[in-house]
Amino acid sequence: MKKRLLLCLFTLAPLAMGGPRPTAAPPTVKSKQVAPKVVAPPKVQGHPTGNDDPKVYYSYGALDYTTVDERLLLTKSVIFEYKDTIFKSDKVLYDRKEKIASSPSPVQLDDAQNTITGERGTAFYKLKTAKIEGNVKIIARPKPGNPQSPRKGLRKDFDSPVEILCNSVNYNWKNKIAIPEGNIRISFSIKKNKKTQKWNVTSDTMQYDGNTETVQLKGNVKARADNGDKLSGDSGTVILKEGIEELKIGQASGNFDSDQIDEDEKPEKKETPPPTEKKTGGTGSDSVE
Amino acid sequence: MSVSRLLLSLALAGSVLAGWWGLRYVKNFRAPSPFSQPTRPLLPADVGLRLSDVRLVGRTDGRRAWILTAARIEGARSRTRLTLSGGLTATPLETDGKTPQAVIQAPRAVYETQQKKISAEGGVLVTANEKGRPKATVRAPRAGYDLKNRVLNAVGGVSVTLLETQKSRATLKSQVLSYALSARTLVASGGFTAALLDPKPVTLSGPLARWDDATQVLVCPDGATLTRGTLTGYSATLKADLKKGVYSSTNGFGDFDIDELKEFTP
Numbered sequence: 124m125k126k127r128l129l130l131c132l133f134t135l136a137p138l139a140m141g142g143p144r145p146t147a148a149p150p151t152v153k154s155k156q157v158a159p160k161v162v163a164p165p166k167v168q169g170h171p172t173g174n175d176d177p178k179v180y181y182s183y184g185a186l187d188y189t190t191v192d193e194r195l196l197l198t199k200s201v202i203f204e205y206k207d208t209i210f211k212s213d214k215v216l217y218d219r220k221e222k223i224a225s226s227p228s229p230v231q232l233d234d235a236q237n238t239i240t241g242e243r244g245t246a247f248y249k250l251k252t253a254k255i256e257g258n259v260k261i262i263a264r265p266k267p268g269n270p271q272s273p274r275k276g277l278r279k280d281f282d283s284p285v286e287i288l289c290n291s292v293n294y295n296w297k298n299k300i301a302i303p304e305g306n307i308r309i310s311f312s313i314k315k316n317k318k319t320q321k322w323n324v325t326s327d328t329m330q331y332d333g334n335t336e337t338v339q340l341k342g343n344v345k346a347r348a349d350n351g352d353k354l355s356g357d358s359g360t361v362i363l364k365e366g367i368e369e370l371k372i373g374q375a376s377g378n379f380d381s382d383q384i385d386e387d388e389k390p391e392k393k394e395t396p397p398p399t400e401k402k403t404g405g406t407g408s409d410s411v412e
Numbered sequence: 413m414s415v416s417r418l419l420l421s422l423a424l425a426g427s428v429l430a431g432w433w434g435l436r437y438v439k440n441f442r443a444p445s446p447f448s449q450p451t452r453p454l455l456p457a458d459v460g461l462r463l464s465d466v467r468l469v470g471r472t473d474g475r476r477a478w479i480l481t482a483a484r485i486e487g488a489r490s491r492t493r494l495t496l497s498g499g500l501t502a503t504p505l506e507t508d509g510k511t512p513q514a515v516i517q518a519p520r521a522v523y524e525t526q527q528k529k530i531s532a533e534g535g536v537l538v539t540a541n542e543k544g545r546p547k548a549t550v551r552a553p554r555a556g557y558d559l560k561n562r563v564l565n566a567v568g569g570v571s572v573t574l575l576e577t578q579k580s581r582a583t584l585k586s587q588v589l590s591y592a593l594s595a596r597t598l599v600a601s602g603g604f605t606a607a608l609l610d611p612k613p614v615t616l617s618g619p620l621a622r623w624d625d626a627t628q629v630l631v632c633p634d635g636a637t638l639t640r641g642t643l644t645g646y647s648a649t650l651k652a653d654l655k656k657g658v659y660s661s662t663n664g665f666g667d668f669d670i671d672e673l674k675e676f677t678p
Contacts, residue, residue, distance in 0.1 A: 177669050177670050177671045178642075178667040178668065178669055178670065179667060179668055179669075179670050180665070180666075180667045181645075181665065181666060181667065181668075182664065182665035182666075183663075183664055183665070184662065184663060185660075185661070185662050185663075186645075186647070186659075186660065186661045186662070186664055187658060187659075187660050188640075188643075188658065188659040188660075188661075189656075189657060189658050190610055190612070190640070190657040190658070190659070191657045205670065219643075219668070222670060248670050
């Protein structure tokens, strides 16, 4: 019995002194969850703030910007918007140093009044000019109608905007002057007495002024209407301004189908000095209002 | 005195001695001793090892691989964790055993021995070297390094500064950053802003960026905003090749100042 008691004492004593030590849970380094920061696209796409805005606004499908020579190659639905001029193409190479945007693919240049399309083109932003080449078509829209127009003019009766076709054109979008070159033809339609008369005018050279809305024609000017009316001369002027529309051919000769022209619009036949462009027929100037 | 009494007395004496010996393992127990002994700080319950003013040199294949200095290192009894505190500096070395590959500084860090991961906090500064010269610094409130996969992770306002190199200098700020040392690729997520010199100042920002250190190419697959001089652009995707100096993007728009003469005038 005593042996058993001693054995128990020896066995239990160490246990009574202390059991297995508890181990503290290891501290964990919690990684703080960070809410992803949403970066909203900047509001850079948009429209020029006006003619004082010096910025060019552009958009594209793909862009390669080479910083060595500061060139941007933009492809797929490229739009360059500068002041009220929009240059569109599927491929544009822009030189930031020279400020030249050139496109080897079909281009379209729009401003408030005109739309110019061609097979290729270059916009010179330093000079604010563009050269469009290859089957060029200029669609000249009239300026917004003048409610105080002195009289009802033919311009209001234009069936469609004036269309100028040529091989190439130099267009200054600042002063709105276009100088077409090669196979120049201007065409427009006039609706009179519920009939549409389409005119085609060709000349050696032509200058279109978008500000005054006039076209100056020089050299071998020939005007032909689809009803057979014809006019020809050395020079001519087409005034497209609403209310005072006029087609004047200097030193003109031609014939008219009088049924297609109102009495007050028949060309007056007066003996006038050749250089001046007046409402004259025969060897003088002919005009159609 | 009978033999049985003698045995009982001896047993009692033995029991007392055994108890006294066992008490040494009781927490905060100080053995009564007639002799004055120098008092030693006792370790916390979960601490099995404590070293002060430590300088450790790690070796791989007999050569020096890293140097670690810390004011204090505590090892858990479970041997799964080392806690380093009081100014930690870790210096991985190049294969020559001398040149520092990087210098990692932090007030405190924890090393998980089984997972082979280090977690540092309290403001971490990593200086990465190239051929012994500082190439980049990483500052972050918290950072971790996975020794197995050789991946550095940093969270919470991470700032990376690529010191001036041959062609470019850059800073990168992001919420989350991950850098794989083997692949030399960096991923910045949770919103990033990068400022480069190519050599003109360039700013890039977006939700996500992947940087390949070998090719020097930055890819922003989820959209990016680019500013370079007066040119600003936003695009759905962006790839910046800083070696070639080419920025390629898709489905974008932007603007630039047509009268940016100053920008290109030397």
